[in-house]
Amino acid sequence: MKNLTAAALFATTALAALPAGAETVGFAQIGSESGWRAAETTVTRQEAEKRGHDLKFADAQQKQENQIKAVKTFIAQGVDAILLAPVVATGWDQVLEEAKEAEIPVVLLDRQVDSSEDLYLTAVGSDLEHEGRVAGEWLVQQVGDRTCNVVELQGTTGSSPAIKRKAGFEAGIAGHDNITITRSQTADFTRTKGKEVMESFLKAEGGDEICALYAHNDDMAVGAIQAIKEAGKKPGTDILVVSIDAVPDIFQAMAAGEANATVELTPNMAGPAFDALEAYWKNGTVPPKFIQTESKLYTQADDPQAIYESKKNLGY
Amino acid sequence: MTLPAGLARILPMLATLALLVAAISLVSPGFLDISVANGRLYGSPIDVLNRGAPVALLAIGMTLVIATGGIDLSVGAVMAICGAVAAKMVTLGYPLPLTLLAALATGAACGLWNGLLVSVLRIQPIIATLILMVAGRGIAQLVTEGAILTFSDPGFAFLGSGAILSVPFPVLLWTAAAVGTILVLRRTALGFLIEAVGVNARAAYRAGVNTRATIIAVYVVSGLCAALAGLVVTADIRGADANNAGLWLELDAILAVVIGGNSLLGGRFSIVASLIGAMITQTVNTGILLAGFPPEYNLLIKAWIVLVILLVQSPRLRPLLARRRASRQGTPT
Known part of the structure; x- marks a missing residue:
């Protein structure tokens, strides 16, 4: 050839x-x-x-x-x-x-x-918007008819993943009035900011009032999980944690029961x-002009430890 | 009655901080609440002291560098390098004391590099330190191999999220570092020498001050402070994030020094005032997060508050404000 x-x-x-x-x-x-x-x-x-x-x-x-x-x-x-x-x-x-x-x-x-x-x-x-919708729909299924106040950690303000993942999640929970986003703030896609902003959410809302956390990427969720732990709450139990990307570290958190779900950006x-x-x-x-990859949802039921092992050497 | 000179110097900053806290308390009523949760103090004021730790640590070194008429733009990148070195060593299984020493030595070496460029090669400080600011993140990325290097060593994590007698460790660290530095500088002639170099380096040299050593020393101190700050942020998230650790914090540190009323032209300095400046910027950050405005407004609000603070301090406006106050009180006979 x-x-x-x-x-x-x-x-x-x-x-x-x-x-x-x-x-x-x-x-x-x-x-x-x-x-x-x-x-x-x-x-x-x-x-x-x-x-x-x-x-x-x-x-x-x-x-x-x-x-x-x-x-x-x-x-x-x-x-x-x-x-x-x-x-x-x-x-x-x-x-x-x-x-x-x-x-x-x-x-x-x-x-x-x-x-x-x-x-x-x-x-x-x-499809970034679809990813947000998958996360939102998971939460809808998870809480059923319970009242659920969600706090949201946004990506970098104005970036297209932040805009689309926010819109997608809102579309995913639309029509379920028991789920409301009470706080939404940017944490720049980073762990440090994720932790700092979550600390302020916990103080502004009170830890008992927050039912779920939605983070636009896993890194912010990992930071926020530490903030939740330091506030004396159990992430994954007291506060549900759902995020997007499916990087290896979130599977470790899921294996420890501290995160609940992630949507894969494959x-x-x-x-x-x-x-x-x-x-x-x-x-x-001739294929169609856009081939959408699957936005797969992973939960604690998917053997997160095994997925962590398979992903950790990919260079993430 | 006249106030002691030290207190008079920091009074405007304290007043600013108090006003800011009052304003935030109006927007978020629970702002000043403090309780104990999980064996550590818990509340927004604690968050300010704790989250302000990296900038407070940087501000200590930055104050000294600025007092000599220099500036250190590399501190954010040095934080990333030192955090990366520490995380790398701890994951490779080296004992914690050795890891911490290596991180501090790395910070000191970075400071030495800056100091040599400025004092021996006579490169302007803003350019000399810009080199490491740009290259430093690359070095940090080489150390972490591009990924976020995570670790689970509880001893190292304690530096970021541990507490002694309910006080978060980073708060103790920056207060101890500040007290130590101030004692060394003010109990000896070192502080005076730094000021002499800042006011007029040539005159200081003629008077017998080793200006070269003084300048190198302040950059080394700045590097050490950056190393401590890097350790704190790395320990805090149990991972070294070469891309984001300390990103733009050099600017926050310079802002803290300026809000503290220190002149960028060098000369007299007050570390305490810089630290209050650091707490003012962190109070603004935390207050914005608590207030719950849409994130698009964060930077605008911060900029406005900083502008107002600096206007109040400006040499042109201050006499105007003071005269008003005096005329309102009536002139004593």
Whole structure:
């Protein structure tokens, strides 16, 4: 598969004749700014290996020019597909045109671009609003008809996960008047702030008045759990804790009974991307323009300790 | 009757703090309630003292650096480095005393680096310390390998969330650090030497002050204070978060020093006033959280309060306010 020009001449028929899993795929990753991003890289490598594809990896270190350079290199090398986790939404038209001219399908991972839809094959990502709704619906099921005052730890003010996860949760509890959000404050997605803001919630509302905590990410929940413990309350029992992301540490808290549920933002964006690519290579099936990953809900019933063990080495 | 000079110096800050507390109590009536829960004091005033610990610790070192006419922008990043070093060592199984010593040594080394850049290479302090401010987070990330490095050592966690005689440990730590520093500076000539360097470094040098050693020393103290603050925030969440530990706290520390009425041009300084400044900023933070405004307003409210405090202290406005007060009281004959 080294000579792509030849392969391109034979076009899809020739490609279809090749044994499955002999493809070369370029992955232009943003960098490793968060644990989740590192886990995404690890999982993408694992997926490629599992399916027998040759993965060429480029780390852009948070810079778009590096990423564009990487994509251009992949085009020059004549890879069979490019996975791109775009660092920003704009400025991709030209390089995506080049990929299109070279007939190399591009799959966007996790983030979107502002370019025309026909410049890429598909985008794989999670629906942030849906994640919030899953968390809200879990709480609705959990409390039934009981009155429940919820405190909310928001992500960084104005960031799209904070806005969408808030809106999603509110949609999830809509129509259940027994559940009300009594306090909502930003804690910048960090543990320290999560702890500090939860301390103030406990004082402002009184520990007995809070029935549940909803945090826009697990890190803030982990900080808040410590604040709840220090206030002499039992997190997970006295105050229900639900958050989003499913990072390893929250599973430890769930195993200890201190957190109740988390909604996964899966680092496995590559799996659905490879599925779509393999179908495309095989018989030219064009996938929908957005493939939504599953926002899986994990609770204490899902053997959190085992999930912790399986996740802790992914690089989170 | 005249007030003792020390008290007169900090009176405006104390008045500001009292007014602020009164205002917050109006918005959230339970603000001043203190009780004992779980063997430790519990209440918003305790939160202020406890959450204010990192900035209070930084403010001690920052006051001294600023008194020499310098500034230390690297303290937030140094916190992250020292926290990361401590968390790394504790997870590798080193004994706690060694871990703490290593973290403090790291902080001192960072301070030494800054001090050498400023005093020997004569790089302007704002640029010299900017280098470590930027590079420091990278160093911390290298130590933690990019992830939040968590640990469960109860001894280390005690530094952040333990209590002695119901008083949270961070509160004891920053008060002890402050008392120790003030005693050393004021019982010896060190404080005077620092002020001399800040007022006129050349004159101080001609008068026989070892200005180079003095400047290096204040940056080392600042690094040590940052190390303590880094240990507290790391122990508090039982994890070293290289990206967020101490983020922007250098600015809060400078703000505390300024609210404390210390001149950024150097010279006379008051650590107590800086500490009250730190408590004022933390009271604002805690008050905003308790008030329950939408988070979009947090920064605006904080900025307005800071602006008012600084306006009240401004050299142009203060005589105006004082004259008013005097005319209202009537001039004594």
